[in-house]
Structure formats: structure tokens, C-alpha cells
Amino acid sequence: MARNHKPADPRGGHVRIYWEIIDSMAWRAVMPRTQSLYVLMRRRLTSNSNGNISATLGEMKAHGWNASATLSKALRELQAVGRAASPSADRFAPFTASLTSRCTNGQSWGSPP
Template sequence: MSKSKTFKDPRGHSLRVYSDVYDSPAFAALSPHDVLAYLALLRELKGYNNGDLSLPLSRAKKCGIGHHLTLARSLRALCAVGLIAVTRKGGCTKGGQRLPNLYRLTDRECYAIPAKHLEASRETDEWKRVTSAKHGLELIAAAEAKAKTAPDKTKALGHRVTATTSPRVLVKAKTRTPRDTWPDGLGHGVTMAKNGENPISIGVPADFAPHEEKDRHRTPRVSPLYIATPSGEAMGSCGYGAYKRLMAGPARLFTGLMAA
């Protein structure tokens, strides 16, 4: 073969892990999933695209990493020990396009990629700063602790819901809204359970007692709702004869309807 021609591997692309990287304390601190993530990034290296390496979950699943949290921890670990570095933070564009994080291998040279605004740089070899496997594990643990304390934007979407009740407010016999046109009239009836099998402890004011219902209606210019009962009682009001108001006695009222 002529020396002027570039050597080409007949078997195609290969993953080259240099001995000084493989034998380093930084590499010794990696977990099996971290090694898989490193090899997956190395698989995408073509000799000219260092800095434009990404590892989405769809590709990581083919390499043995099946969960997004495991993938995120492995990438953080590789960055913590200095074997890789982030060249571009991913996210979502204004048009809704999702962009992954881009990485570079710190023991390789980077070439400029103007289309992605990546500049050329020499190898930085941050992994050489790790003095022992214990030191590498401490760096990984610190990166995990920092990730847990960082604010999560996905959990802070929307407005905070305001409290609708106060735990110290006693239950009243009748509750109403602040804008009711008849503040001293009918409200939403509150009843106490008569079944003693499941007693509940609840705080109520002293005025929690049955009150007779008034004939007038709460809302002006709206006729009240009446319903006929076959009880034979002559509890009339305003000339309606044997009628009862719906809120007067709901239990007895519906018992009478079922008996009919």
C-alpha cells in the first residue's frame, strides 16, 4: 500500500479507548452503566465531529441503558470525572423543537462546526485531575447532590393554587358565598351524621342547631321551588296548600316520594 494513501480499516468504524484513559482513576470510578454511556458516545465519534456527540434515550436503549434517569446519572458521572464535557445545553426551541445536549470527549481534539456554533479546541484532559477512584466517586456524588438540589422547571409549571379553606374555621350550620344577596337567609344546609358507627371529631360553634326555614326566598325575582308530598299534612305557606319547601325536610320528603 502506498504511504500517500490514508489507511482505511477494512472492517469499518471501531471504538478506540486509549490505554491511559482505560487505566486512569477516573475510568475506575465509573459504574457499568457509565461505561456503556461512554462507549455509546465513542460510537458516534467519526474523527471530525467531536463536540457534536449526543446520546438520546432511543439510542441509549440499544446500548443497554433503558431508563432516562439512569442515562442522566451516567452522563453526569462522565462529566464529573472529566471524561466528557458539555459543548451545548439542550432544551426546547421557540418552535417546539427539542434539542439534545452535545458533548465532547476531553482526550480528543475538537474541530469547528459553524452550523452548530461549535468552536475548535485542543484536548483538555480534565480526567487527569482525578487522583484516585475514591476521589472520582466523591466527584460523582457531589454532582448528584447538586442535581437533586437544583430547581426542576418541569415541576413548577402553572400557577400556585390558593387555599380555599382554613383549617381553623369552625363548621357553621349554614354556609354561603360572600356575594350572596341575602346574607341572613337560606344557605347550603350542613347536616351531622346520625350513624354512630363511624363517629367523626369536628369543631362546631354553639349556634349549630336546627332553625325553622323562612318563607322568603334567597334570590330576588326568582320563584322558590316547591314539591308536592302525599303525606296529608297541611303545612301550607303563602296559600300553596299541602306543599313543602325542598330544603325543609329532605329525608322525610324523599321517603314520601318513594312510598308513592
């Protein structure tokens, strides 16, 4: 029988971003829209998602992303600094980002992998 556990915090979960990430040169180099996308992608990272997070325009519209070009640029910036990887080589497929292990374990943003 499953037990219903109340979350430790009544407001629900949270997204942890280490100071090392925020203080890094790579974080400062990316645009604020890319920083926002990183936080949204971290929010969607759960124990059930296994690191695979789709960041399609349809899903991101609820969070204020209205232009596919802006979303694409932000995703490419995350790839450039080594924070996201696209498993699909098909440029017409919906973008499914895999947050890299560097994204989830707090390793330095100082240099790409």
C-alpha cells in the same frame, strides 16, 4: 468524481481507548454503565459530528439503555470527571453532549479540567 475507497479494515471503524485512560483512577471511579456510555459516545464521534453528540434515550435504546434515570446518572458522571459537557442549561431539552477535547486527544483522566 468521487472515488469509492474501501476501508483499511474490512470490519469497519474502531474506537480507540488509550491505556492511560483505562488505567486512570477516574476510569475506575465511574460505574461500568458510564464506561459503556463513554465507548458508545466515542463510537458516535465522527469527522461530521464536530464533537456534538446527542445521547437521548431514544437513540441509546438500540444499545440497551432502557431507563432515562440510568442514562442521566451516567451522563452526569461523565460531566463530573470532565469527559462531557452539556451546552444547554435547559434541563428539559434533550441532552446533547459535547465530548471535551480531553476526551478526544488522550489527555489524562487523572483529574477533572
